Each structure stands twice: as C-alpha cells, then as structure tokens.
Amino acid sequence: MAESPGHHDERRDxxxxxxxxxxxxxxxxxxxxxxxxxxxGIRHAGYDEASTFAVRLALEEAxxxxxxxxxxxDPEKVVTVEFKISDEKVWIAVEDEGCGFDPDAVPDPTEExxxxxxxxxxxxxxxxxxxxxxxxxxxxxxEMVFRPAG
Amino acid sequence: MDLATAGLKTxxxxxxxxxxxxERNILDEANIxxxxxxxxxxxxxxxxxxxxxxxxxxxxLSSAALGVLITASxxxxxxxxxxxxxxxxxxxxxxxRITRLDQMFQIYDTSAExxxxxx
Numbered sequence: 001m002a003e004s005p006g007h008h009d010e011r012r013d014x015x016x017x018x019x020x021x022x023x024x025x026x027x028x029x030x031x032x033x034x035x036x037x038x039x040x041g042i043r044h045a046g047y048d049e050a051s052t053f054a055v056r057l058a059l060e061e062a063x064x065x066x067x068x069x070x071x072x073x074d075p076e077k078v079v080t081v082e083f084k085i086s087d088e089k090v091w092i093a094v095e096d097e098g099c100g101f102d103p104d105a106v107p108d109p110t111e112e113x114x115x116x117x118x119x120x121x122x123x124x125x126x127x128x129x130x131x132x133x134x135x136x137x138x139x140x141x142x143e144m145v146f147r148p149a150g
Numbered sequence: 151m152d153l154a155t156a157g158l159k160t161x162x163x164x165x166x167x168x169x170x171x172x173e174r175n176i177l178d179e180a181n182i183x184x185x186x187x188x189x190x191x192x193x194x195x196x197x198x199x200x201x202x203x204x205x206x207x208x209x210x211l212s213s214a215a216l217g218v219l220i221t222a223s224x225x226x227x228x229x230x231x232x233x234x235x236x237x238x239x240x241x242x243x244x245x246x247r248i249t250r251l252d253q254m255f256q257i258y259d260t261s262a263e264x265x266x267x268x269x
Contacts, residue, residue: 110250115253116223116224119217124213124248128248
C-alpha cells in the first residue's frame with residue numbers, strides 16, 4: 001500500500017454516499033478520527049443513531065483485532081481500512097499485515113466456562129451488529145456490510 | 151496514580167466506592183488501558199472492595215472495555231468484594247446481553263439502587 005502515514009483519502013459523492021481508504025499505524029491515536037469520518041458519513045446518509053452505534057462498534061472491534069491479533073501490535077505493520085457508505089448500505093473492509101486466523105477456532109465467549117475470560121468478544125460483536133461479516137482467507141481481512149432494517 | 155488522568159472520578163459513600171467516567175466516549179480504544187489501570191488501582195487499595203461503576207455518561211463501549219470490566223470483577227472477587235454496575239443505557243445494555251455478560255455482572259438501573267443493595 002503506497003499510502004503515506006495516516007493518509008486519508010475520503011471522497012464525498014453527490015448522491016450522499018461517502019468512501020475512503022485509510023492506512024492506520026497506531027490504533028490509539030488514529031482510530032478516533034477514522035470513526036468520526038465514518039460516523040459523519042453515516043449520519044450524512046441519513047442512518048439513525050442505532051445504526052451509527054452498530055457500525056462504529058463493529059469498526060472499532062475489527063480495527064482493534066487487526067492491530068492486536070493480526071499485526072501482533074508490531075509498530076512496523078499497518079492496518080488498512082476501506083469504507084463505502086451509501087443510502088442502502090455501509091461496506092467496510094479492514095486488512096492487517098498478519099498471516100490470518102481461522103475464525104472457527106475462536107472459542108464461543110458466551111459459553112459458561114468462557115464468561116469470565118476478558119477477551120474474545122470482538123468477532124461476536126461484529127457479527128451481532130453487522131448484517132454480514134466475512135473473514136477473507138487467509139484470515140487477515142474482514143469485510144462487513146450493514147444494511148438498515150426495513 | 152491520578153485517577154482523573156485515567157478518566158475516572160471516585161466518590162466514597164460510607165465505604166462503598168462509586169466510580170464515574172468523566173467523558174462520554176471514554177471507554178474507547180485510546181483510553182481503555184489507562185482506565186483498566188485506574189480500576190485496578192482502586193480495587194487494590196481496598197480490602198473487600200465494594201464498588202459501583204456508574205455508566206451515566208457513557209455512550210459507547212467496546213469489547214476491550216468489557217475485558218477491563220471482567221478483569222476488575224475477577225480482581226474484586228478475589229479480594230472477597232463485590233462489583234455492581236448501574237445507569238447503563240439501552241444500547242450499551244444490549245452489548246452486555248449479546249455477550250451474556252448481563253448474567254455475570256450485577257446490573258442495577260440506578261447507582262442508588264446498586265448502593266442500597268450492599269446493605
């Protein structure tokens with residue numbers, strides 16, 4: 001990816017859609033502005049607050065997982081986020097530079113024995129809040145779609 | 151440790167410590183580590199800690215925040231204390247329900263109810 005550090009390439013289209021590609025280097029300092037850009041786009045497209053909450057949470061979970069588990073918190077590795085917002089749907093792809101993972105191997109955090117384990121809920125929340133979540137092989141890219149109900 | 155730096159405010163109500171988050175989106179990725187350290191600091195300073203974490207100002211939280219709360223709960227439990235949560239808005243309560251953590255935590259509508267349940 002030939003983007004400069006923290007480079008934002010957001011394009012607002014005339015049909016009230018918005019898209020962009022953002023390369024993140026540090027989840028703690030750069031996630032907030034990305035979330036703001038996506039939330040602004042969602043609101044601009046007329047989505048309600050529940051939709052905004054859902055997409056914002058799923059985006060945060062995907063990016064946090066990409067840095068923590070995908071890149072193993074290696075500061076040399078980046079996370080690339082693509083998003084497209086239209087009146088009909090929000091599409092987000094988050095890709096890390098790790099070697100991927102098998103989503104079926106992640107333990108169910110709602111099992112009684114796993115309730116007190118403090119991690120492992122990110123993918124579950126993405127799936128709960130987004131309409132569709134795909135982990136693209138080898139598992140270092142997640143693509144998510146949110147379509148408003150009704 | 152300066153709890154305000156961690157975004158936390160504590161008030162002592164006859165030995166029951168109420169913890170508030172100073173900012174609305176405080177439970178996000180940028181702050182979560184500091185908040186975890188702040189909560190651990192409060193727990194470690196008490197014998198049999200009695201804590202109420204009030205979510206009155208919180209509009210957003212992530213699984214990292216849930217992890218911090220679980221760690222705090224385990225820590226409180228290991229010291230023979232109790233942790234209660236209160237004033238959680240409906241959107242955030244849904245996150246607890248989805249993850250079934252509404253069954254693990256003692257959740258009350260208001261901090262007053264959470265505190266009176268200690269006696």
